[in-house]
Structure formats: structure tokens, C-alpha cells
Amino acid sequence: MAAQSFTPPGFLNERPDCIQEVFLNPGGFHFGGADTRIVTLLGSCVSITLWHPRLRVGGMCHFMLPSRGVIPEGGSYDGRYGDEAMKLFMGHIMRVAAEPEEFQAKLFGGANMFADIAQRREANVGERNIEMGLAQLERYGIPLIAKHLGGESHRKLMLDVWSGDVWLKQQGVSPSEMARARGRK
Template identity: 50%
Template sequence: MIEFGDDIREVFLQPGGFYFGGGRTRISTLLGSCISITLWHPARRIGGMCHFMLPTRGQPAGAPLDGRYADEALALFDRAVATAVSQPADYQVKVFGGGNMLTHPGNGAEPMNIATRNVDSAYALLARHGYRPTVAHCGGQGHRKLFFDLWTGHVWLAHRPPGEAA
């Protein structure tokens, strides 16, 4: 976490990262095939972001939640929302990522597309947990960079498909 001018706190999420809070906090991350979900409560100006890598690990009994997995990242959101004495329907939900980072091997075989599996699991889990995304930028190819300001709810996205000039 970095603090800089105007009392803005910068939080960068690595893969598996999760943050939920408020105030003048900017959360950022870089995505390839991973997914980030943002939640923002417009009345209370609180929210969070996750950065998951895979749909599930089949959580061992008693193991702590691990944000690297979609199902466990949603459980972390559920815990934070309950702690904030709020409901999933209170939040604006946005979903980003799932860019295919692999090229076809050239032998006609399809590569294992973890990006598609991540996108599909994100939507299925959000619906199961009662979150309704209103904005999404998922799939395709290339990297995404996200910035999420908790004091406004604004999310900025930079998406650079492979081969596109800077």
C-alpha cells in the first residue's frame, strides 16, 4: 500500500489479492486471463475488488479462504458485505478480464482456455451469490489494467490487445 498526495491510499492487487474498504482508496491491478470483480455501495461509498486466477480449488475443510479462486473470492466478498451490514443488491458490480493469453498450438488442437472458464465461473458465481453485474469487459485477447476509486465508484480500464501499437 502506498500513500501519496491528497491522502489517497493506493492498493495494488497481485493475483489472488482482495481488498474491501472505503475512504480515498484507489485499487488497481493488471489482468490477463484472470478476472477482477468490483463492488461499490453508492450510498455508503464502500466497496472492494478481487483478482482471481482460477474457478476453484475444491477448498479443503477448515482451510482459510484464498482469493486466487473464484468461489473463494466470492465468499470473501460475502463476508465483507455481511460485515458492512449490507446486502449484495446494494452494490454496483462490474466484471473485467478473462483475456485469452494463449495462441493456438498450430496442430489444430484447442488450447485449454482458462480465460473462458474464468469468465463463465465469474458470472455463475455472481448470480448464485445475488450480485448483478451492470458493466463487463471480458474475453477477447490481451491485457487489461484497472483503477477503481472507492470514493467515487469510478473504474478506469486500459485494454491493449496483442499486436496493437502503443
């Protein structure tokens, strides 16, 4: 599948001469300026991208689970959890003296990577991650302007902070990968 762009309408892409590329592993979080590109790979995990069109700052989180239940005292937040990843975003939003509703959010991921296994559980982790991402954006009043959620395949995601563009490439899981994941050869 070709890469798909989730570009803010009417915005000129002014690529900087020098780019800092950051790769997020699961649980990763990064917030940066207009010289930043953030990349990650998703399965059942979810990424939220936030971007401020006037300040040209933004970030991405890559959370694995909706919540661990209790957030520790003192603000030692863990990006592996959706509710805590949003707390990390809120800290950066405060540091740049902006309001949450001035940012644009895009939400990606939450694939059901092992459909036959997930059917035996109350709800699959991808669905729960999607629900948490949507709930957090609503809680903080951040407008969601694009999303690409669910399904049963991997996604490669790239945010260009200088423009707010988010690029997505989605790949299906091959039958041999599914058989290995199920313990068959």
C-alpha cells in the same frame, strides 16, 4: 487505446484529499473505504469489483482460476480462485451490514492470451474464469452493471472506491511477445 471509464450514472466524483492506493497481484483481494484506489493488471485472470453507492465501500478481487474444487473447512479462503474470492467478498459484505444485492458489480478480464494453445484444450482458462465470475454474481444476487471480457490482450484496471468509477486501459500483445510466448524468437 485510451482509458475507458465504467462510471455509475449520475454520481459525482468526490476525490478525497488523501488516497490509499493498493496494487493487487494475481490472487489478490482488497476491500476498503472511500479513501481507496485499487489497481491490477489482467490477462486471462478475472477481476470482480463490488461497490456500495450509499456506504461508499467496495473492493476488487483478481482471481487466476475458477475453483480448486474443495474449499477447506474454517473459511480459510484463497483469492486465487473465483468461488473463494466471492466468499471473501461475502465476509466483508456481512461486516458492513449490507445485503449483496445493494452492491454494484463490474467484471473484467478473461482474455485468451495464447489463442493457438487454448484451441487445443477443452476450454481456455479465460473463458472458464469468466463463466465462474458470472455464476458467482448470479448466485449471490449481485447486479452486474458493466463488463469488459474476453479478447486477446492485457488490461490495466483501477477502481476508485470513493466514486465507484472503474478505469480500464487495454493493450494488445505485440507479435514479438506472442513469438516468445510460443517459444520462438
